[in-house]
Amino acid sequence: GENVEQHPSTLSVQEGDSAVIKCTYSDSASNYFPWYKQELGKRPQLIIDIRSNVGEKKDQRIAVTLNKTAKHFSLHITETQPEDSAVYFCAASSYNTDKLIFGTGTRLQVFP
Amino acid sequence: DVKVTQSSRYLVKRTGEKVFLECVQDMDHENMFWYRQDPGLGLRLIYFSYDVKMKEKGDIPEGYSVSREKKERFSLILESASTNQTSMYLCASSLYRGETQYFGPGTRLLVL
Numbered sequence: 001g002e003n004v005e006q007h008p009s010t011l012s013v014q015e016g017d018s019a020v021i022k023c024t025y026s027d028s029a030s031n032y033f034p035w036y037k038q039e040l041g042k043r044p045q046l047i048i049d050i051r052s053n054v055g056e057k058k059d060q061r062i063a064v065t066l067n068k069t070a071k072h073f074s075l076h077i078t079e080t081q082p083e084d085s086a087v088y089f090c091a092a093s094s095y096n097t098d099k100l101i102f103g104t105g106t107r108l109q110v111f112p
Numbered sequence: 113d114v115k116v117t118q119s120s121r122y123l124v125k126r127t128g129e130k131v132f133l134e135c136v137q138d139m140d141h142e143n144m145f146w147y148r149q150d151p152g153l154g155l156r157l158i159y160f161s162y163d164v165k166m167k168e169k170g171d172i173p174e175g176y177s178v179s180r181e182k183k184e185r186f187s188l189i190l191e192s193a194s195t196n197q198t199s200m201y202l203c204a205s206s207l208y209r210g211e212t213q214y215f216g217p218g219t220r221l222l223v224l
Binding site: 006009034042043046095097098103104105 | 152
């Protein structure tokens with residue numbers, strides 16, 4: 001079945017630097033790739049998503065890129081701020097799996 | 113806004129007790145999910161349901177059961193709680209299969 005691997009598991013950056021989190025998936029039929037942010041003590045919330053017919057999507061300081069050939073997608077956060085500190089989860093789904101398969105999460109810490 | 117609520121934020125139970133965790137969503141979503149979240153292991157799917165009275169096993173169903181008698185409500189049952197079921201439990205719902213999921217606030221369960 002589908003497997004999603006996420007790296008790194010922890011990431012520390014200085015405020016203002018960029019952060020990149022990468023995920024790879026195994027099912028070539030995967031067509032939907034959401035990213036969730038979970039702040040400490042709170043629920044995961046969708047921050048951005050991308051579909052397989054698009055290579056890149058941006059929303060202010062965050063962007064997601066998709067490489068279907070290599071079967072990987074990445075979350076890019078520019079000009080990081082302390083409030084970006086959280087655990088980020090990637091996920092993938094396809095018509096084969098019919099449900100979201102989540103990565104194991106990345107704990108991002110942004111130091112002032 | 114989609115609202116997913118869970119019956120308790122914190123729960124302390126004794127080994128061998130029967131435990132009920134309830135989840136309610138108010139957006140008429142067909143699909144509901146129960147996850148378990150443990151450090152370093154990400155979100156692991158326990159059970160899911162695509163319709164009333166319907167249930168499907170996820171990746172870690174052992175020791176759990178579910179009930180979906182009404183569309184808006186999905187219950188997770190621990191028939192005989194054990195200490196290795198101490199965890200954070202997250203409920204989610206989605207409008208379409210394999211699409212964006214909306215999470216509840218989570219129930220942190222401690223089994224003594």
